[in-house]
Amino acid sequence: MNQEFEILLVAPMGLEAELADEAREQGFAAPQVITGGVLIQGSWRDIWRANLVLRGCSRVLVRIGSFRVGHLAQLDKLAHAFPWQSFLRAGSPVSVEATCKKSKIYHSGAAAERISKALQDVVGAKIDDNAALAIKVRIERALCTISIDTSGEMLHKRGHKEAVGKAPMRxxxxxxxxxxxxxxxxxxxxxxxxxxxxxxxxxxxxxxxLQPGRNRNFAFEYLPSWNEAEWTKLQTxxxxxxxxxxxxxxxxxxxxxxxxxxxxxxxxxxxxxxxxxxxxxxxxxxxxxxxxxxxxxxxxxxxxxxxxxxxxxxxxxxxxxxxxxxxxxxxxxxxxxxxxxxxxxxxxxxxxxxxxxxxxxxxxxxxxx
Ligand SMILES: C[S@@+](CC[C@H](N)C(=O)[O-])C[C@H]1O[C@@H](n2cnc3c(N)ncnc32)[C@H](O)[C@@H]1O
Missing domain, CATH: 3.40.50.150 (Vaccinia Virus protein VP39)
Structure with a gap:
């Protein structure tokens, strides 16, 4: 529960600085602007709170681990050694998305397939493109980073806009x-x-x-780290x-x-x-x-x-x-x-x-x- 993670607050392109400003105002320590978002360090409680209170944030991704990898057979081996059981419930439905950049592993579909197999073998995960939980794998050069999307549906979906007109804004x-x-x-x-x-x-x-996330559910509710009593305390x-x-x-x-x-x-x-x-x-x-x-x-x-x-x-x-x-x-x-x-x-x-x-x-x- 008190473990610290690197957390990526995904921002709409061009509004990263505004999100960093909001995160600072909401008491998240040392937000760092990067292309496409803002990095912070924090606990599961910070992750829940970021989803609940940050108006300018599209998604909250938690980095759960990384390793160096050079080819698919090695990815297969390292993915099987990854401590999935520390982060996911046995039998959880999950989707897997992989992106490869400047890596010897250039086929993102093959990378996603290796990770999916490891998830099935290690925690009995059910791979389902429509699952509430998404595992995001990024292989950049020789570094493979694994994240969980803790938001689920994008955060502009506050849960109260059903009626939309022409060209609605998020x-x-x-x-x-x-x-x-x-x-x-x-x-x-x-x-x-x-x-x-x-x-x-x-x-x-x-x-x-009002808290922007007050009327919706989040993917983190499916994780073993979620504590309903602690979550309730965050809601005002x-x-x-x-x-x-x-x-x-x-x-x-x-x-x-x-x-x-x-x-x-x-x-x-x-x-x-x-x-x-x-x-x-x-x-x-x-x-x-x-x-x-x-x-x-x-x-x-x-x-x-x-x-x-x-x-x-x-x-x-x-x-x-x-x-x-x-x-x-x-x-x-x-x-x-x-x-x-x-x-x-x-x-x-x-x-x-x-x-x-x-x-x-x-x-x-x-x-x-
Ligand atoms: C791009 S949309 C605005 C979308 C809005 N920001 C949202 O999130 O749903 C532009 C709006 O301008 C309205 N509009 C166009 N001409 C107008 C006029 N002369 N007076 C008032 N509204 C007008 C259209 O009906 C349309 O709803």
């Missing part, structure tokens, strides 16, 4: 983009093209101090409606608003969210001090003709300049010419973020008084 991306825009749960957030309500619901949950239950703030979403599409309301209710934040069907031209700042407008307008290859998009972005910029004096703006788009069409003065965007197969940027601005 919750993990939305949370880290809010963080990049300086949002820490203490100001009003408005999303005028809210789709299924992802930004608004994430912002509301952050303000209420905040009184709902404790925030004085409100979080606003609107969209011109009535279906999107129905979806947002349903998702917000399932997430338990409907008391602090407000969704309305209206176009951006009808958008006005809500009462109270200025906050953050976050927006992920339509873009991309699905929309062939860009002309209406330029008009849409220009209209968004005009509405914000007229009605949102002193508010901050975060605009998520892959296209700097569309961002420019808003007429807003943006700071240089930070690192590109991979979203729906595209590299998107967060253009940030502050509307002058």
């Amino acid at each position: 919750e993990t991306l939305a949370a880290s983009i809010l963080r990049r825009c300086g949002y820490k749960g203490q100001e009003t957030v408005v999303d005028p093209m809210c789709g299924s309500g992802t930004f608004v619901i994430e912002a509301a949950e952050m303000a209420l101090g 239950h905040m009184p709902l409606g404790a925030s004085e703030m409100c979080f606003y979403g609107s969209d011109r599409d009535a279906g999107a608003i129905t979806a947002s309301k349903a998702n917000s209710t399932r997430a338990g934040v409907s008391a602090v969210t407000h969704f309305e069907c209206k176009p951006i031209t009808a958008l006005r700042a809500p009462p109270g001090p200025p906050g953050l407008v976050i927006c992920n307008p339509p873009y991309g290859t699905r929309i062939g003709d860009k002309k209406p998009l330029f008009d849409l972005y220009a209209s968004l910029g005009k509405t914000l300049q007229q009605n949102f004096k002193s508010w901050r703006v975060g605009l998520v788009t892959p296209d700097s010419s569309l961002a420019k069409a808003t007429g807003l003065a943006f700071a240089p965007p930070g690192a590109a973020i991979l979203h729906g197969g595209l590299r998107v940027y967060v253009f940030q601005s502050k509307i002058e008084e």
Whole structure:
């Protein structure tokens, strides 16, 4: 239980620094940014907590061992000598995924097959591609590293979004983009093209101090290291409606608003969210001090003709300049010419973020008084 492991917190591409920042804030020691994620050291308790509380994390992988290997016969032998029984229950269903990079073992399928055989022989594992538990094997040059994916379904699946609109954003991306825009749960957030309500619901949950993993199960529950009593102690239950703030979403599409309301209710934040069907031209700042407008307008290859998009972005910029004096703006788009069409003065965007197969940027601005 107190054994220490290297833990990889997988991040959406481009949002590694935001995840490291969040991990530090949540009390995980010395998070180290690497490509694709953040490394920390910790115990099983840290692994459970990372899954439960980190909004910007896609998966939590625990490294359970590594060895040097040069060819398949050696992999077979070393995999049979690996202490699987310390980490898995006898007869557990597991899937096995292998990747090979710059290694003499270049056939990942053959590597996965050797590991699967060892798992069957040593702990009677049942190899099943749909198993809740996944063993990840990475062979880079002569080093074979074995990890368990402790999350199961990816962590953007919070367990309360059933209804989705067009091009929904993953919750993990939305949370880290809010963080990049300086949002820490203490100001009003408005999303005028809210789709299924992802930004608004994430912002509301952050303000209420809700744990993102409160409504779902995790793969680590199938491991012998899991201790239900200790796990229960990690879960906090905040009184709902404790925030004085409100979080606003609107969209011109009535279906999107129905979806947002349903998702917000399932997430338990409907008391602090407000969704309305209206176009951006009808958008006005809500009462109270200025906050953050976050927006992920339509873009991309699905929309062939860009002309209406330029008009849409220009209209968004005009509405914000007229009605949102002193508010901050975060605009998520892959296209700097569309961002420019808003007429807003943006700071240089930070690192590109991979979203729906595209590299998107967060253009940030502050509307002058
Ligand atoms: C890329 S989607 C936003 C997805 C959203 N971030 C989510 O996670 O579901 C863009 C949204 O902009 C909305 N939209 C397009 N033109 C609009 C307009 N003129 N006024 C308001 N909403 C508009 C679309 O209906 C669509 O839901």
